[in-house]
Amino acid sequence: xxxxxxxxxxxxxxxxxxxxxxxxxxxxxxxxxxxxxxxxxxxxxxxxxxxxxxxxxxxxxxxxxxxxxxxxxxxxxxxxxxxxxxxxxxxxxxxxxxxxxxxxxxxxxxxxxxxxxxxxxxxxxxxxxxxxxxxxxxxxxxxxxxxxxxxxxxxxxxxxxxxxxxxxxxxxxxxxxxxxxxxxxxxxxxxxxxxxxxxxxxxxxxxxxxxxxxxxxxxxxxxxxxx
Amino acid sequence: xxxxxxxxxxxxxxxxxxxxxxxxxxxxxxxxxxxxxxxxxxxxxxxxxxxxxxxxxxxxxxxxxxxxxxxxxxxxxxxxxxxxxxxxxxxxxxxxxxxxxxxxxxxxxxxxxxxxxxxxxxxxxxxxxxxxxxxxxxxxxxxxxxxxxxxxxxxxxxxxxxxxxxxxxxxxxxxxxxxxxxxxxxxxxxxxxxxxxxxxxxxxxxxxxxxxxxxxxxxxxxxxxxxxxxxxxxxxxxxxxxxxxxxxxxxxxxxxxxxxxxxxxxxxxxxxxxxxxxxxxxxxxxxxxxxxxxxxxxxxxxxxxxxxxxxxxxxxxxxxxxxxxxxxxxxxxxxxxxxxxxxxxxxxxxxxxxxxxxxxxxxxxxxxxxxxxxxxxxxxxxxxxxxxxxxxxxxxxxx
Numbered sequence: 071x072x073x074x075x076x077x078x079x080x081x082x083x084x085x086x087x088x089x090x091x092x093x094x095x096x097x098x099x100x101x102x103x104x105x106x107x108x109x110x111x112x113x114x115x116x117x118x119x120x121x122x123x124x125x126x127x128x129x130x131x132x133x134x135x136x137x138x139x140x141x142x143x144x145x146x147x148x149x150x151x152x153x154x155x156x157x158x159x160x161x162x163x164x165x166x167x168x169x170x171x172x173x174x175x176x177x178x179x180x181x182x183x184x185x186x187x188x189x190x191x192x193x194x195x196x197x198x199x200x201x202x203x204x205x206x207x208x209x210x211x212x213x214x215x216x217x218x219x220x221x222x223x224x225x226x227x228x229x230x231x232x233x234x235x236x237x238x239x240x241x242x243x244x245x246x247x248x249x250x251x252x253x254x255x256x257x258x259x260x261x262x263x264x265x266x267x268x269x270x271x272x273x274x275x276x277x278x279x280x281x282x283x284x285x286x287x288x289x290x291x292x293x294x295x296x297x
Numbered sequence: 298x299x300x301x302x303x304x305x306x307x308x309x310x311x312x313x314x315x316x317x318x319x320x321x322x323x324x325x326x327x328x329x330x331x332x333x334x335x336x337x338x339x340x341x342x343x344x345x346x347x348x349x350x351x352x353x354x355x356x357x358x359x360x361x362x363x364x365x366x367x368x369x370x371x372x373x374x375x376x377x378x379x380x381x382x383x384x385x386x387x388x389x390x391x392x393x394x395x396x397x398x399x400x401x402x403x404x405x406x407x408x409x410x411x412x413x414x415x416x417x418x419x420x421x422x423x424x425x426x427x428x429x430x431x432x433x434x435x436x437x438x439x440x441x442x443x444x445x446x447x448x449x450x451x452x453x454x455x456x457x458x459x460x461x462x463x464x465x466x467x468x469x470x471x472x473x474x475x476x477x478x479x480x481x482x483x484x485x486x487x488x489x490x491x492x493x494x495x496x497x498x499x500x501x502x503x504x505x506x507x508x509x510x511x512x513x514x515x516x517x518x519x520x521x522x523x524x525x526x527x528x529x530x531x532x533x534x535x536x537x538x539x540x541x542x543x544x545x546x547x548x549x550x551x552x553x554x555x556x557x558x559x560x561x562x563x564x565x566x567x568x569x570x571x572x573x574x575x576x577x578x579x580x581x582x583x584x585x586x587x588x589x590x591x592x593x594x595x596x597x598x599x600x601x602x603x604x605x606x607x608x609x610x611x612x613x614x615x616x617x618x619x620x621x622x623x624x625x626x627x628x629x630x631x632x633x634x635x636x637x638x639x640x641x642x643x644x645x646x647x648x649x650x651x652x653x654x655x656x657x658x659x660x661x662x663x664x665x666x667x668x669x670x671x672x673x674x675x676x677x678x679x680x681x682x683x684x685x686x687x688x689x690x691x692x693x694x695x696x
Binding site for chain 1: 311312315316319320322323591592594595596597598599600601602603604605689690691694
């Protein structure tokens, strides 16, 4: 299952002391269901800010974000959290796995938040870990895993509830190129197999090239990156 | 098989409880968090144990004091003014349901004199046999009874004659003359350790001669302290106006108020220990939130609501408070039991009215202690957990 994403006139600015930094100045974006889109841009261009706004983690100063026809600006508190839980999967540069939980338990966390039946949840988590070659490491704690393994666990965690939208912020940024490529291969494979819509923020041109559409964020505006 | 593996993650437990339990377990790994958690738990344990032990010691002392004072206090006392016939009132009282016995008595001040020595005493005239409040007397027949310590210091024995004088003189044409009686000592009794003043028991007729017309008291045996109020109510209904009926509780109202006040003040003072421990709990919860900031941000992105994150740390604080309170409860109860059973805290009997510190644990006291300790800790945990709820995922994930 996948959803389309529609962004209109998105603006976001930060106060830096007395200075106002306008990060996004009117971003428009349409992502069709099942599409894989890469957003590139120099450091500080606002890629992560855009991803946070798409992921309902932050609120824009102006503009709207619609995911699967739902205007996310209308949601607050528990309803927003529940929407995020069932609609969006996140993969960040830093995996942020919970140190006290095993790989398997980390993958199960979104399902536990959603109060899914445990047996069903564990079965699904094991399937995902198997898909990324982590079956034998499922009972290990994050501190016992390598960087690539942790990111694979984070990927499984993002997909455990089959979210229609996957947002990835520099998913391989913390890994060496070989491991990074392998992790991104897995991400692409899983995204295509599950038909998930994906928006990937990266400054890695190789990764960006592997997305169906490339967009570039410069000076607060989003451009077609293929031009 | 699958469910068995899940058991490690807390089967059936809500998400917040699962995370809170793991964070509680994780305090074993981080030495600084462990130290603060130990301070918070230890403080609560010490506070709860100190409260239980102190209140048990106070209750033990107060019970012993009450027991001794109440042994000298009638269960119900009916005061009959001089213009009424106390004998008639006593007969009327004896006929009331629940009254097991009556004894007329009168009380006044006077002196005891022997071979040029004189001492101020409380004169207590009694009807019939010597009352039980005069402990360890060898005989209980009518007569004059002195406290052992007075007799010992004056070298008096049973059979020796003493003079008893009243502070009420008799007016004569020659001026006021003292009222003095010369009587043999019938026996000696052991005074209670809390008695500040020497009491001298003598027959009611002699007391009447010495003290003249006075308000007389009819002491009523109601068959137990707890029955006194019921009997007193019945007496008040049947007795004439001017006659006052009071139970032991009313007679010793000042004492009971002082004892309650003493206990309350001690409870409040010792609760400060629990208050300090609860603040340490706030610091601990804050520290764990700071240490887990990025993880909390990630939980937010995964769909954990602010209220769920608040619950995580509320349960975390509650867990610490329960462990601390439980340890304190065990320490306090076992300590009080051992100290009381083996009389480990000895007291010099010449200074105190007891030779050891008694510990009496009251269930109601323990319940209030636990309620206050856990309530205070939970209030602090709610305050601290609010910080987790206030974190936004973006802020929390920012490096």
